[in-house]
Amino acid sequence: MAKYFILGEAGQAELWLVDVENGTVVPAAGAGDAGLVKVIETARKQGITTIKGVDVAIATNNRSDSATKSHIVDPAPVKK
Numbered sequence: 001m002a003k004y005f006i007l008g009e010a011g012q013a014e015l016w017l018v019d020v021e022n023g024t025v026v027p028a029a030g031a032g033d034a035g036l037v038k039v040i041e042t043a044r045k046q047g048i049t050t051i052k053g054v055d056v057a058i059a060t061n062n063r064s065d066s067a068t069k070s071h072i073v074d075p076a077p078v079k080k
Contacts, residue, residue, distance in 0.1 A: 006037070008044060009059060015040060 003020040006028055015028035015037060028037050043050060051057075 005054070006040065007057075008040070013041075 005018040005020070006015055007018060008015045016025050017028040017031045018025050040050060
């Protein structure tokens with residue numbers, strides 16, 4: 001089954017279509033459902049953040065930033 005993600009970086013207008021199966025990332029304009037892309041673009045312009053089917057996303061300037069500047073707490077309860 002193919003899996004795709006549409007991503008947009010905060011403060012940037014571009015949307016990207018990620019094809020997990022093929023390991024590709026292309027501009028979403030012209031590559032995806034034009035109606036859906038338009039709805040997402042309009043929502044983003046109004047300050048709306050849309051998250052669906054994703055449970056983690058980290059944006060960094062380089063790969064080492066994600067490890068050195070992130071703090072993730074284990075949500076499992078601590079037994080005393």
